[in-house]
Amino acid sequence: MTPFDGGATVTEYRVLLLDNVGANPTEVASCYGSDSVIMAALHCEVPMATFTASPFSYAQGDLLTATVEAYNLRGWSTPSDVNTATDGAKAQVAPH
Numbered sequence: 001m002t003p004f005d006g007g008a009t010v011t012e013y014r015v016l017l018l019d020n021v022g023a024n025p026t027e028v029a030s031c032y033g034s035d036s037v038i039m040a041a042l043h044c045e046v047p048m049a050t051f052t053a054s055p056f057s058y059a060q061g062d063l064l065t066a067t068v069e070a071y072n073l074r075g076w077s078t079p080s081d082v083n084t085a086t087d088g089a090k091a092q093v094a095p096h
Contacts, residue, residue, distance in 0.1 A: 008072040015044065017051070018065040018082060020058045025067060025079075033071075051091050058091035 013033030016025035031044035038044045051058045058064060067079040 008074055010070045010072050011039075012071040013039070014069040014071065014076070016067050016069070016079070017046065017056060018067070019056050020062055022065055022082065024055060026055060048092055060091055062091045064089045064091060 011034075014027055015031045015033055016027055017031075018025055028046055028050055030046050030050065032038065033044075035044075050056065051064055063083075063085075065082050065084075067082050069079050070077045
């Protein structure tokens, strides 16, 4: 479902990843919502190593959490709800 944009074109998204305790929202380089390729695709890929390293520090099996904001001529939207689904993306480790 496309977020309400007040009728103005969304020109940027800000995907904020939260740390392993659900705090400290941080934007990561692999998911800059102002990048034209990411805007066209409406998705981005974040390497798992990003989640398991500082400042996120997720352990294997932890639910990965994020929130999203949209930007248009009206400014930044309020953040989306943080995902809380227990069946969402979980931290993994590289196969040995």
